[in-house]
Amino acid sequence: MILSFAPMEGVTSCIYRSVHAACFPDADRYYAPFLAPDGSGKVKLSALRDLLPENNPRGLPVPQILCNRAEPFLALSRELAAMGYEELNLNAGCPSGTVVPKHKGAGLLLDLDSLDRMLADIYSRCELKVSVKTRLGVESTAEFPAILELYDRYPLAELIVHARDRNGMYRSTPDLNAFSAAMEHSRAPVCYNGNVLDRRSYNVVMSTFPALDRLMLGRGAVTNPALFRILRGGEPLAANELRDFLDRLCGALRESGVQEHHVLGRLKEVWYYVNHMFPGADRELKRLNKAGTLTDYRAAVEGIFASGRFEPAAAFPGALPKSGG
Ligand SMILES: Cc1cc2nc3c(=O)[nH]c(=O)nc-3n(C[C@H](O)[C@H](O)[C@H](O)COP(=O)(O)O)c2cc1C
Known part of the structure; x- marks a missing residue:
């Protein structure tokens, strides 16, 4: 089972990740909060500092990019490759009211033709592995089969599914039924994300999807930083x-x-x-x-x-x- 620490902007900075990895070394991977490049792929120096190898002494996280065009993604990917990164994640899940109307984050799912063109460009030209972190839809989780069909045209390194639609923000009950389409059809390895908060919720997800071998934990792990260990059968938090x-x-x-x-x-x-x-x-x-x-x-x-x-x-x-x- 691969257990990943979710990106959480404002919380899981390089300092947080390093201290967490030192105290609770049970997470397999950390995903860094999103970088939002400008049109030419530039990001603020302070944002890039979070990813400098010297600021991530316990191992490099997977950087995440929030944008709606291939060019800035590709330009930033070259910079990250030069820093030693081998894999990037595209944010197709951010539900923020300042992001979605710009067709970024979960807003990428508003126009699947345009997302298709962007992915075609990225997957034909990016030298790094690229994974996607997606919502199940914008207005409804019923949008997911069409979204999944689109992702399946490309060699995603991983498909991380936050099992809510955008309207659900961080509150709605994750839709396991809609998520099951990813387990059945995705060509890419599938990672489940959403409300895995303790042993009990872990058991619900695992008993529903026994073949699942990747989970991403966010708020549950910030609340209880020993959650990775606990889900692996280890001691409770002291x-x-x-x-x-x-x-x-x-x-x-x-x-x-x-x-x-x-x-x-x-x-x-x-x-x-x-x-x-x-x-x-x-x-x-x-x-x-x-x-x-x-x-x-x-x-x-x-x-x-x-x-x-x-x-x-x-x-x-x-x-x-x-x-x-
Ligand atoms: C404060 C906060 C910041 C977040 N920042 C990001 C982010 O930068 N990139 C991203 O893909 N998701 C971000 N998320 C979403 C989480 O990665 C995760 O998908 C979501 O919290 C659901 O998982 P959970 O129920 O385990 O928390 C953020 C969530 C919160 C609450």
């Missing part, structure tokens, strides 16, 4: 290792030279998920949200761990249907 992970993350963010308020912002972003491991610690978590300095932050973290509310079986909230029906 409070002290979560504490150690968060302390190391705080230290690494500080050492990176980022300003204190940015460090705080990034840590709070992580706590937006981790807070679910402490059900009922509302007062202590509120204090963390209000922290204006790292000193306040550390005191709040101390209070959260001292509250005795840590619940190793807790998870990010989210549902999956009991079967593929």
Whole structure:
């Protein structure tokens, strides 16, 4: 089973990925949050820094590109190849209201003819392996068979399916029935993504699709960073290792030279998920949200761990249907 850490913009930066890999070395792959090149394939230096090999000492992630034309994709792919990358991922899933109207992310699925032309160009000219991370559709998961038929014309290195349509954003219940078309017909190796948040949801997906051998975990793994180990049959998360992970993350963010308020912002972003491991610690978590300095932050973290509310079986909230029906 190949278990991948999903790209999460604003959360799974190179610093997060490196600290996670050091503390919880059970993820097979990390996908980096999207790069959004301009028309000539240029991206901000700060975005490229996230992918510099020296900033990814525990192994290179798979970079992801968000664009709607082959040219910028190909130009950026050459730059990434020169940095040592061998595989790229195309984002066909971002549901954001600022992205979709530009026919990027899940907006690529609005016009399959144009996506077809873009993929034809990319797959005939890109020297790197290219995988796709897709939604099941824009308005409806019923769009998926036509989308899948299009992907099947190209040699995708992998087809990662976030089993929702764009309208479902991150809230709708993943549609396992619609996803099953990928298991039945895709020529490319298929990776399932969406609401695998704990052992129970993992079992639902695996009992529905016993042949599935690739899973991508996002919010569940940020909430419980030991989730990869747990799904492989390992020990549950212990409070002290979560504490150690968060302390190391705080230290690494500080050492990176980022300003204190940015460090705080990034840590709070992580706590937006981790807070679910402490059900009922509302007062202590509120204090963390209000922290204006790292000193306040550390005191709040101390209070959260001292509250005795840590619940190793807790998870990010989210549902999956009991079967593929
Ligand atoms: C805050 C946030 C940022 C995300 N950033 C990206 C991204 O950069 N690229 C991408 O393909 N998906 C992105 N996603 C989607 C996740 O990779 C994943 O597909 C989604 O969260 C569903 O998986 P999960 O239920 O395991 O979280 C993001 C999701 C969230 C919540």
